[in-house]
Each structure stands twice: as C-alpha cells, then as structure tokens.
Amino acid sequence: MEAPSFAYSASSSSLLSLRKTPLSSPRLPRFGNTKHKNFSIRASSSGDSVVTLLDYGAGNVRSVRNAIRFLGFEIKDVQTPQDILNARQLVFPGVGAFAAAMEVLSKTGMDEALCSYIEKDRPFLGICLGLQLLFESSEENGPVKGLGLIPGTVGRFDSSNGFRVPHIGWNALQITKDSGILDDVGNHHVYFVHSYRAMPSDDNNEWISSTCDYGDKFIASIRRGNVHAVQFHPEKSGDVGLSILRKFLNPKSNMTKKPGEGKALKLAKRVIACLDVRANDNGDLVVTKGDQYDVREHTKENEVRNLGKPVDLAGQYYKDGADEVSFLNITGFRDFPLGDLPMLQVLRYTSENVFVPLTVGGGIRDFTDSTGRYYSSLEVASEYFRSGADKISIGSDAVYAAEEYLRTGVKTGKTSLEQISRVYGNQAVVVSIDPRRVYLKDPNDVQLKTVRVSNLGPNGEEYAWYQCTVNGGREGRQIGAYELAKAVEELGAGEILLNCIDCDGQGKGFDVDLIKLVSDAVSIPVIASSGAGAPAHFSEVFNKTNASAALAAGIFHRKEVPIQSVKEHLLKEGIEVRI
Incomplete structure (x- = not known):
C-alpha cells in the first residue's frame, strides 16, 4: 500500500501548508482486479x-x-x-x-x-x-x-x-x-x-x-x-x-498510434457512467444499484445487489466510450472518511488505465474522529484528488450549507463548497442534489419554486415542487431543488448532478420538468440523472432541456443499453457526441 499522500492544513488555504495526514488501516475489502496488464509502449531504458x-x-x-x-x-x-x-x-x-x-x-x-x-x-x-x-x-x-x-x-x-x-x-x-x-x-x-x-x-x-x-x-x-x-x-x-x-x-518514435476517425465541431454532450459502490455483507466492495435508493435484493437473504467489481466495470466503460466515470461511495466510513482506504484504492487502480475524468462522492465533509482530531473537508477532498479523482461530489453537506446561506445571506468561507472551490477551483466541485416530487393543486401553497408538471399527480395535481433530501434520500428538508441549485452556485459549485428519487431505477426516462427547471436557473453545467431506460431518453433530455450531460447506471451495468448504442442514437438525432 502507498504511503499516505499529502493533505491540506485546515488552518490555511495555501498550498505551502501541505503536511502528511496519517490514515487508519481498516480491513481492505476486495474491489476488483489489481493485477493490471501493462499495455504501454515501452521507451528505452x-x-x-x-x-x-x-x-x-x-x-x-x-x-x-x-x-x-x-x-x-x-x-x-x-x-x-x-x-x-x-x-x-x-x-x-x-x-x-x-x-x-x-x-x-x-x-x-x-x-x-x-x-x-x-x-x-x-x-x-x-x-x-x-x-x-x-x-x-x-x-x-x-x-x-x-x-x-x-x-x-x-x-x-x-x-x-x-x-x-x-x-x-x-x-x-x-x-x-x-x-x-x-x-x-x-x-x-x-x-x-x-x-x-x-x-x-x-x-x-x-x-x-x-x-x-x-x-x-x-x-x-x-x-x-x-x-x-x-x-x-x-x-x-x-x-x-x-x-x-x-x-x-517521444517525437521521433515510429510507433505513434494515430487516433481513429472523428468529426468534432463543437462542445459535445456527455454520456456518463455512474457506479454506486458499497461494501456487501461479506465486506467486499461491489457496484450496486437501487430502485429509489433500495440496493438490496428482494429475496430471503436480502443481500446487497452485486453488479460487478468497481475497478473492472470502470475500465470496461472507458473502453465502451463513456465520457466520464462517476463513483458514488455509499458504503460508509462516515465517521472517518479519511480512513476509507478501500475507496481511495479503487480510485488509484482505476486511474491507472482509465483516461477520462473520474468523479467521486460520498462522505466529503468536515468531521472529528474518535480521538478528537478535527479534519476539514479540504483535507478529505485533497486525499481523493491525490488518489485520482478529478472532481468531488458533495451531497448532504451542500444542503446544510445552502440552508444556512439562505437563512443568513452570509458566505462564511468555511463550508466545504467554499473551502474546496477556493483552492481547487469551482470546476472541481460537483453538488449532487437528491429531490423527490411533492405534488400541489395550487402553486401558492408553498413559498418555493414550483412547476406545472407534464404528468398529473395521483390526485390530479397539476403542480409540484422538488423537495431536497439528505442522508441518501432518507430525510426531507424544507428547501427546493431550484433554491438549492441557485445557492450552491453562489457558494462555489461548478457543476450540478441532478438526481430524482421518483425516477430512480424506473427506466421511464429522466424527469424533464425537474431538469429544465434547474438547468434554466443556473449558469453552471447540469448533469441529468435517474430514470434512463432507452437511448431515446438521452436525446429527449438534451432536446428539451439545457442539460450538459446525462448519466446512467443500471442500464449500463445490466447491459440493457450499451454506451455505444446511446451515442449512435444521439448522432442520428443530430446531437454532437464524442466518438
């Protein structure tokens, strides 16, 4: 295992204040093939x-x-x-x-x-x-x-x-x-x-x-x-x-491999593969997928759904043409994120052979360990960056920060969003929003942004607002997705990953009403997530909203819809993608 890498001092935003942070060494779950073949072209000795x-x-x-x-x-x-x-x-x-x-x-x-x-x-x-x-x-x-x-x-x-x-x-x-x-x-x-x-x-x-x-x-x-x-x-x-x-x-090399055919004209829409990673009941890290965030099989054993090993799947999606790979760490180590050596190792091994952007989320926040030692979210994020992440995704902690900002109107500079974006730039910070739809008969019933929904509610409701949640969708907060998106943009978010609990795992398409609401409200890129079941769902969200990217998980894991099929469909629809 590698020696601990450098992390930032909580008391300074300067890169000169780097110091080593000791990490604990819990039992390491198995998370994929760590014996990577060397496909490189060897230079001279x-x-x-x-x-x-x-x-x-x-x-x-x-x-x-x-x-x-x-x-x-x-x-x-x-x-x-x-x-x-x-x-x-x-x-x-x-x-x-x-x-x-x-x-x-x-x-x-x-x-x-x-x-x-x-x-x-x-x-x-x-x-x-x-x-x-x-x-x-x-x-x-x-x-x-x-x-x-x-x-x-x-x-x-x-x-x-x-x-x-x-x-x-x-x-x-x-x-x-x-x-x-x-x-x-x-x-x-x-x-x-x-x-x-x-x-x-x-x-x-x-x-x-x-x-x-x-x-x-x-x-x-x-x-x-x-x-x-x-x-x-x-x-x-x-x-x-x-x-x-x-x-x-090696400019004189005769072994230069030329890229295949391409036809790039402008900014492409991105197709992102997402891997929810957690420990199963045997302690091994696996890629899983839930239906509305329930990741256990409906069997007598009630085991965690296992769809593959994270390192192996990430490598396959890179070969298949994914424009980015996103890891969501839902396994835990919530009391000591810097002790999450298994997830850090997943990043390290993945980045050895995957040369597209890697995003990781889950547990990135300020915390104090059992000995009373305080760690800033900047130190936690630094460890993920040094392990191979290009962007980090913040969920619940961003909701709390936005609520406080909207309540006081004050930017303290101490929130995880502000700390990390100040040092790494806002392009390195993604906020993951997990809302659920709340139907209304009258939009004036709440003092939050509402939309007129495309599909009526269970009791014929024509309107809805999107209630943000924390703790993996288990707790609702009195803040809407629209209000949260606006606030986190001001606090330093550079991108929004927009989920929808109602659509998650349903395969009926993205929540276009939600994605249009948020992507029209902010000037930072928005990634559409939750609900993809067919290639046509990707073209629909790109044609009807200002989403910059669309993300899917289950349909890729279960091989129901290959990434290449999605891109071929988008090309036929006149939507620019990376070939």
Whole structure:
C-alpha cells in the first residue's frame, strides 16, 4: 500500500501548508482486479525514458503520472529549482487556482528556473493551469502576476451570452499552425475543465497553435519551438490525449498510434457512467444499484445487489466510450472518511488505465474522529484528488450549507463548497442534489419554486415542487431543488448532478420538468440523472432541456443499453457526441 499522500492544513488555504495526514488501516475489502496488464509502449531504458514532472502539490496529478507511465516512461519529481534546469523533458500539469500556484512557484524559486528553462527553448509541456501561468497575469482572485512569458491576461469566461461556466466537457480544436504534438487531432474532441482562459491577440499570435470556440474563441494550445502548452487535459482525453502525450514524450518514435476517425465541431454532450459502490455483507466492495435508493435484493437473504467489481466495470466503460466515470461511495466510513482506504484504492487502480475524468462522492465533509482530531473537508477532498479523482461530489453537506446561506445571506468561507472551490477551483466541485416530487393543486401553497408538471399527480395535481433530501434520500428538508441549485452556485459549485428519487431505477426516462427547471436557473453545467431506460431518453433530455450531460447506471451495468448504442442514437438525432 502507498504511503499516505499529502493533505491540506485546515488552518490555511495555501498550498505551502501541505503536511502528511496519517490514515487508519481498516480491513481492505476486495474491489476488483489489481493485477493490471501493462499495455504501454515501452521507451528505452536509457535516460531518454525519464520525464521530469513539476507537481507543486494540488489537484489530480496522479492521472498525468499514470498516463506517462502507461506510455512507458519513468518520472523524476522536481524537488528543487535545479531539477527544472537539469530536466531533459519537463511536464507541468497545473491544477487549482492561479494565485496559489504562483505563490508556490515564487516562494520556492521555481518561477525563475521555469522561465529560464522555457526561454532556452527546451522541451516543455504545460497542461491547463500550466498554460495559463505562462501569461502576464490572471483575473482569477486578482489581478495576479504570472510568469510573463506570453503577452496577455487570463480572464473568466463570459456567462452572459448563455454559455455555461465552467467550460466542462469534450470540445473541438481549430488548428492554426504546425502544432507538432496536435497533428491528426483536429477532427477529435479533447477534454476541457476550466473557468478562465487566455484570448488571442496580435501580441501573442505567434505562440498560438490551436483555438477553441466556446462563446468566444480562446487559446486552446501554444507552441514555439520545443515549448508546448495546452488548456485541455490530454491525460483525460482518452486515446486522442495519449497520442498527444506520446508525440511530446517521444517525437521521433515510429510507433505513434494515430487516433481513429472523428468529426468534432463543437462542445459535445456527455454520456456518463455512474457506479454506486458499497461494501456487501461479506465486506467486499461491489457496484450496486437501487430502485429509489433500495440496493438490496428482494429475496430471503436480502443481500446487497452485486453488479460487478468497481475497478473492472470502470475500465470496461472507458473502453465502451463513456465520457466520464462517476463513483458514488455509499458504503460508509462516515465517521472517518479519511480512513476509507478501500475507496481511495479503487480510485488509484482505476486511474491507472482509465483516461477520462473520474468523479467521486460520498462522505466529503468536515468531521472529528474518535480521538478528537478535527479534519476539514479540504483535507478529505485533497486525499481523493491525490488518489485520482478529478472532481468531488458533495451531497448532504451542500444542503446544510445552502440552508444556512439562505437563512443568513452570509458566505462564511468555511463550508466545504467554499473551502474546496477556493483552492481547487469551482470546476472541481460537483453538488449532487437528491429531490423527490411533492405534488400541489395550487402553486401558492408553498413559498418555493414550483412547476406545472407534464404528468398529473395521483390526485390530479397539476403542480409540484422538488423537495431536497439528505442522508441518501432518507430525510426531507424544507428547501427546493431550484433554491438549492441557485445557492450552491453562489457558494462555489461548478457543476450540478441532478438526481430524482421518483425516477430512480424506473427506466421511464429522466424527469424533464425537474431538469429544465434547474438547468434554466443556473449558469453552471447540469448533469441529468435517474430514470434512463432507452437511448431515446438521452436525446429527449438534451432536446428539451439545457442539460450538459446525462448519466446512467443500471442500464449500463445490466447491459440493457450499451454506451455505444446511446451515442449512435444521439448522432442520428443530430446531437454532437464524442466518438
């Protein structure tokens, strides 16, 4: 088992305050095949196979590590500025907030070493924030001064034109010049997740190798000589992304695998596979699925429904074309989330061979253990990020935070939403909303947002409001899905996973009334969940609402509807998806 990784101090938002957090070691359930075959193309055993990685201590850098190792290369971590100067190839996977990253680079002296390395035209690949930091400044919690190598200011996307911010999902590139590592990628989607971007100008035009359209045309990648940087995440862009990394790491290789045919024009609608993970009665982690959150078989034994092993299923869905994989940890360790080594190991093993975004939810909150030791939600989330998660999903804790915010109108900065989004950016924080439908004859009966429902209630009711629940749907709260969604967006959520208890496991389609209500109310992406039973349900929710993605579980687990069938149907309906 790995040594404990780094977690954040509860008393500081600075990346410089990282310290080791000891984790307990409960009995580990079996959760899938841990003997992964190595399908990578091996590099030579000489020094040419060593890649220097600048990991300054935030976010999911494990995926970049795994992708580099998958391609057959070894990794040397930057410990001192001299390590940067000595690098043969340098990869900088920037994750998190601009100001926090610059604080680390400047206080460690790595900013000057990084500038010197790049100015000498040595092989460099910056990823996401690793691109943004090359510019003069950023408006994120700023202005904040950057490295100043490329003219321009990094600004926030404009959501006033109807585009969702953060920009999350698979989008198309427009190649503007010989980009080297991006050859053959122009017809394919790559994965973006960011709220800030750099804009093209006459001053920085010589650097630009590709752009992307999302409301406005922004810089998707830069190249000058041996210096490359991309706004998207190649390590999360499937085979296309691995092809990009391979070309950077070994540009002279004759083994370059070209991506298959593609036809990317714009932002694609996402199809997400969800895995509810819990311990069964034997203590083994399994993927399960409930009907309205009941995960036990209706048999004499009343055993937990077992639909497969989480690591194995996640790997299969990646091969099948899932755009993201979402884990919901419903097993427990509720009294000590950082002791949940089994779920952390699921993430670690999954991220070794799954190169699309991974989201994990369940138990991410502030807590105090049995010894009286306090852990912040930031420390808990940090452990999940370092184990391979790209986004974390918050459920009940977000409801409590929203209720308090709506009651007081005050942002304390202490809620899990605020803590995590401040350090990692709101694009890393998903709020999972679990409402149930409450029918009304008169919309004035409640002081909450109501809708006129498509299907009448049991007593002929024409209206309904959506009551949010906590604790796995077991407890209703006096807050509606509409009000909750608006509040968590203000508190720092970057995406909403919108479930519906009434539709869960029914296979009759998504609750279009609910999804339209919420997706029209917020400017962040909304993922439709609960109720999918056929490919037509996906096209219906995309055609009738502003949902950015649609998620399913049971129909994929039971092999009733393959992911590829969903995508083929969406293509026939004229809806752009990643091929």
